[in-house]
Amino acid sequence: MNNKISREDILTELFNVGVGQAASTLSEIIDKRIGLSIPSVQILESSLAKIELNKYLRNVAEGAVMVSSISFDSQLEGKVSLLFPADKMHHFIDLCLHETREEPENSLEFNDIDFDTVKEIGNIVVNSIIGELSNTINIPIEYTLPEINVLNDVSAEHFVNPEDYRLVLMMFLAFDIEGTEISGAIVINMTLKSLDDILNKIDKLYNG
Amino acid sequence: MDSMLSGILNCINEGIVMITEDLMITYWNPFMEKMTGRRSEEVLGARIDHILPELGRPFFHSAIRGLSAGGNPVFFSAAMHRNMVSPEHRVNLKINRIATNGQNILLLEFMDVTNQFQRIKQLQTYVGQLSHLNTQLKQKEKVIEKLAYYDKLTGVANRALFDKFADKYLNEAKKTGTMLGLMFIDVNEFKQINDTYGHNTGDKVMTRVASLLTESTRKNDIVCRYGGDEFLVLLPGIHSLDDYQHIAERIEDNKKRHIVQDGYDLWLSLSIGISFYPDDGNTISELIEKADEYMYYNKQQSREQQNQL
Numbered sequence: 001m002n003n004k005i006s007r008e009d010i011l012t013e014l015f016n017v018g019v020g021q022a023a024s025t026l027s028e029i030i031d032k033r034i035g036l037s038i039p040s041v042q043i044l045e046s047s048l049a050k051i052e053l054n055k056y057l058r059n060v061a062e063g064a065v066m067v068s069s070i071s072f073d074s075q076l077e078g079k080v081s082l083l084f085p086a087d088k089m090h091h092f093i094d095l096c097l098h099e100t101r102e103e104p105e106n107s108l109e110f111n112d113i114d115f116d117t118v119k120e121i122g123n124i125v126v127n128s129i130i131g132e133l134s135n136t137i138n139i140p141i142e143y144t145l146p147e148i149n150v151l152n153d154v155s156a157e158h159f160v161n162p163e164d165y166r167l168v169l170m171m172f173l174a175f176d177i178e179g180t181e182i183s184g185a186i187v188i189n190m191t192l193k194s195l196d197d198i199l200n201k202i203d204k205l206y207n208g
Numbered sequence: 209m210d211s212m213l214s215g216i217l218n219c220i221n222e223g224i225v226m227i228t229e230d231l232m233i234t235y236w237n238p239f240m241e242k243m244t245g246r247r248s249e250e251v252l253g254a255r256i257d258h259i260l261p262e263l264g265r266p267f268f269h270s271a272i273r274g275l276s277a278g279g280n281p282v283f284f285s286a287a288m289h290r291n292m293v294s295p296e297h298r299v300n301l302k303i304n305r306i307a308t309n310g311q312n313i314l315l316l317e318f319m320d321v322t323n324q325f326q327r328i329k330q331l332q333t334y335v336g337q338l339s340h341l342n343t344q345l346k347q348k349e350k351v352i353e354k355l356a357y358y359d360k361l362t363g364v365a366n367r368a369l370f371d372k373f374a375d376k377y378l379n380e381a382k383k384t385g386t387m388l389g390l391m392f393i394d395v396n397e398f399k400q401i402n403d404t405y406g407h408n409t410g411d412k413v414m415t416r417v418a419s420l421l422t423e424s425t426r427k428n429d430i431v432c433r434y435g436g437d438e439f440l441v442l443l444p445g446i447h448s449l450d451d452y453q454h455i456a457e458r459i460e461d462n463k464k465r466h467i468v469q470d471g472y473d474l475w476l477s478l479s480i481g482i483s484f485y486p487d488d489g490n491t492i493s494e495l496i497e498k499a500d501e502y503m504y505y506n507k508q509q510s511r512e513q514q515n516q517l
Contacts, residue, residue, distance in 0.1 A: 025267045025270065028265065028266060028267050029267055029288055029289070030288060096287075096288060097287050097288065111328050111331075112321070112324050112328070113285075113286070113287045113321075113324070113325065113328055116283075116285035116286065116287055116300055116321075117285050117287045117288060119283055119285065120283050120284060120285040120288055123281075123282060123283045127274065127280065127282070130280075131274060131278060131280075134278065140278065140279075141278075141280075142279060142280060143280055144281060145281050145283050145302065
């Protein structure tokens with residue numbers, strides 16, 4: 001029997017520590033009880049990642065997503081995309097801003113205030129995940145502020161790039177604002193070398 | 209600071225503040241002075257969270273610690289932080305770490321988005337007004353449709369709606385090989401009711417007849433006020449005479465009865481004739497003509513029975 005803890009389990013634990021901090025920061029900012037958790041992290045070949053992500057896009061997001069994406073380079077290279085079902089975002093943003101709006105909630109029209117709100121949330125969540133990872137493996141990761149986009153009829157091809165990144169870290173994010181739940185997905189594309197560096201560090205730290 | 213850089217930052221239409229890692233203000237540009245009403249001389253050397261109290265909250269300190277350590281920029285939105293510089297200005301805040309002369313300074317960019325908020329609020333008000341107008345318009349459309357297709361007095365279909373459905377149902381019957389029933393109904397001695405009890409009571413009796421017919425027929429049957437005291441009923445999808453019999457029985461139970469209207473005890477009786485496609489005709493006109501003929505026989509019989517009594 002293999003007593004070693006799997007790399008996925010270690011990453012799951014690391015990222016949950018990170019999003020736990022993000023939840024407490026967001027709770028303080030919007031003055032509401034917030035829960036954030038990542039049930040599991042998967043390290044997938046790009047073809048498998050596409051299958052998993054397409055399931056999410058079809059079943060949860062129904063084709064339209066609001067995406068907060070950040071590229072990072074320097075010692076580690078890659079791109080993080082944080083996806084939310086676009087039709088749920090008006091309600092989600094309203095909850096964050098303590099507001100209600102008259103327009104239909106499931107429309108895909110967003111204004112600059114909506115984009116800025118998601119930009120801040122994306123920044124907090126990604127900071128927490130990447131920050132925790134960077135601290136643990138002791139490799140600095142540099143990135144800019146997230147770019148926000150709304151994409152309709154989108155497929156996994158848009159987020160998983162097998163040419164530049166052969167392996168993908170995939171996880172789902174359960175976001176709960178005072179009982180209202182929203183399911184996000186996080187896709188981290190990384191160069192093979194970057195992921196290797198991370199996994200080797202993790203192996204050394206946790207499994208000797 | 210380089211004089212050219214300082215000149216640029218003084219002209220920029222964005223609040224620019226530089227602070228040390230322990231939050232001391234080292235630069236405060238004129239746009240910040242304009243937004244906060246605090247002169248540069250007053251704030252230089254003071255802690256940023258003493259000058260802008262909103263930035264004294266724990267999440268700000270934690271973001272600054274993260275930024276000092278990792279160097280990755282942070283962003284605070286005007287939507288989630290409403291009173292960052294003053295109650296009148298809505299600002300987004302972006303903070304970057306800049307390494308200079310072996311030490312880090314933090315660059316705070318306050319982007320004024322007050323106009324954006326005002327424009328969006330204005331647009332939301334317009335959208336709200338448009339949506340309200342649209343609802344009113346839809347309600348009016350319904351009223352117009354009701355006026356165009358429904359009898360004002362009784363609320364049942366008028367001849368325009370009858371014609372629309374008659375053609376549709378006749379075509380369906382021809383396609384599916386089913387029968388189409390058409391009832392011609394006349395209120396007996398209606399003129400006498402009007403003359404004796406007045407038009408107002410007569411109108412109410414007519415409305416009760418319409419309700420009686422609607423209640424006795426099926427959901428897809430069309431009850432139409434054809435003329436003064438005449439009604440037509442379209443009965444689509446009749447497969448056998450049994451189908452018709454159920455409806456006829458319900459009408460039959462109600463067609464001769466005493467009713468009380470406006471305190472008067474009235475005798476209400478209906479004469480009914482029915483024709484069927486294809487047995488009695490191939491067009492709606494032929495079916496109406498035939499049903500009218502049968503209704504007339506029915507009326508004659510009623511009169512004869514009454515005379516005998």
